[in-house]
Amino acid sequence: MQTTVSEVTEQQVQVESSRVATPEVDAPAKKLIKPLTGAEALMQSLVEEGVETIFGYPGGAIMPVYDALYDYQDRLNHILVRHEQGAAHAAEGYARISGRPGVCLVTSGPGATNLITGIADAMSDSTPIVCLVGQVFASLLGTDAFQETDVIGVTMPITKWNYQITSADEIPEIISKAFYIAQTGRPGPVVIDIAKNAQQELMTKAFSYKKCEKVVSYRPRLIPKQDQLEKAAELINNAKRPYILVGHGVLISKAEKELLAFIEKTGIPVASTLLGQSAVPCDHPLYTGWLGMHGNYGSNVMTDECDVLIGLGMRFDDRVTGNASKFAPQAKVIHIEIDPAEIDKIIKAEAPVVGDAKEALIRLLPLVKENDHTAWRNEFRKYDAIEYEKVKAPALAPTTEKLKMPEVIDMLSKKTNGEAVMVADVGQHQMMTSAYYQYRRPHSLITSGGLGTMGFALPAAFGAKVGDPSREVIAIIGDGCFQMTLQELGTIAQNKLPVKAIILNNNYLGMVRQWQQLFHNRRYSFVELQNPDFIMIAKGFGVDGHTCSKREDLSASLDTLLASDKPYLLEVIVEQEENVFPMVPAGTSVSAIRLE
Amino acid sequence: MNTYTICIFTENTIGLLNRITIIFTRRRINIESLTVSETERKGVSRFTIVIKHESRDHVEKLVRQIRKIVEVMAVFGYLDEDIVSNEIALFKIATPLGATPLDIEYINKHFNAWVVNWQLDYVVIEKTGSEKQIFEFFNYIKPHGIIEFVRSGRIAVGKTEKGLVEYLPDVEWEYYL
């Protein structure tokens, strides 16, 4: 018998409410004596949240906050970007590598709208950022005042949460709520729009800050239900050809160790999505590569052939599934996911497990049997060999004169021992960075997956460098992408951030050109670029660099880049009409995968 | 096409209506009717939204998307047989001198409708009931000349024994009741 919609949702809600019943004892709130202005309260709140760095750009409607920031320079490091989009992407890069929310501070109107692309990007990739936006005086709201934009209205569909503050007294509570919502459950961007009067006026009560620990209406489920876990375990234990797809959720929940324990016990081979790259070391014997439109041949074929598919912290994006109705046709799907709205959204799950990836793996481990699935795993070797012969070998040992993207990434991978953080922009170079770098450590590929935002890499790279200065951060950027946010070289130079950037210059909007070649009869409509002298531009910003166009210079060029303790730009001239393979044409099933 | 009634319990804050309707807009689902009011618990609003949809599956996904909104506490989707629902309509009917008089007794007894306001040239009649009942009355009264007609959105309660608020998160609620 079919259950009604109401029963489904009632059950769900019922269990959720029993879970929040534990009352927590409130810690005594800290008190300061002198009344603070809203702007000071904001600074103090950020300090209480443990914020160290803010990426921002000032303007009229946020001046009181910038004024307060002047006194907080010893506690809050502010990085002046060159365009607000850069602030958003830098905050994303920071969040992606550190797991802590990145913070942006911008003015009203155009300052806020310049953030939009970055906010949407963070929404798509579940990246926690907190955007603090100036707004006109509350008394002017709705009057089309100078630089007034309905930021709440504009960002509503692309934020996890947003809120407009109109009085100073609201600031501590709303800021703590903002940070809590941004980083818990499925993380995402939060926008706080702060009217100028709220920044200027004195609070009517003493400042006190209490970290938000729960919001009545918002209760992400971290611990999966036992019956869901048991059902999943049963499917796993009875599977003949099980397969795991890991996504960004694994990295977000820092479940890498638990994942390794799980696959090593069960012997299940594993692929990753683009954003799941680096969750499993690329040289792990159970790792089959990545999957999706440009993913590995073997990984795509194995989803076609598996009988149980475990989607872990991923959302079956259409770049992964191709035609969803033909995706994993033989498989019973186990979907482990923190966001219940993702369950059954694209792919029907036989066994949904709602919860945090790490918590789920910890509880699944004792329920699953040891296994090694040798025959099934060996099948993969066959496909891998085909891909190697048809795609990888020729790409890595080209006979043509011009350098190819794969050999650049491959050499970089070897020289850095697979330990660098690769920040890839969007296009062919992005796919090559995913395919040819041998990731050894988690959080090592930062790229715009869901939105595919050109111009992401340069600002995200310096954000990542700020987020974890101990790691080597290398941005891989197309000549098209670079020209979308190249002004951030100025930010990098001014802040002496030793970010390394490599432009893979093919003089084309390469990925679009590839589609035109394959699907539009080689009609190269507006994809050729007349490029500037990138190195001269970099030098203009105070960033050193050089161009490499010959194979025999590549190794030394990369050495120079890696040896630099300052920011450095290397431009590599690559083959103009190179294509990314394998490729599953959009909207087709993975069985239509093309190797050439 | 099935009619679904979606009941949403939310915090009573600015902008939520917008946030909720965006979800319908993005999925290109038309809202047939919408009513909002505060519930018996202070600070908790109840939205009742009626939509028509072919696919129950899509409605379930919609329900989950709505539940994702931070300020939303609970969402329930119902088919008509799961609920008791009602609407209210007001009819402003012309009563000029010399026109056929209204048969008030018949209107009361047969249609359960009441005159709630008398004026010289018109009366206002209130009719509660289902959409079907309201339109039956509409057709009856039409020959008298309808000057104005307005119908509210649907309100509904589920046919379960529990109050829906029982499903709300466990906190110290302040009750109006």
Ligand SMILES: Cc1ncc(C[n+]2csc(CCOP(=O)(O)OP(=O)(O)O)c2C)c(N)n1
């Ligand atoms: C902001 C934005 N505009 C347009 C696109 C569409 N797009 C995707 S890849 C691409 C070409 C990128 O060219 P380039 O940076 O030179 O990289 P390549 O593909 O050549 O490696 C374009 C235009 C996009 N993803 N983002």
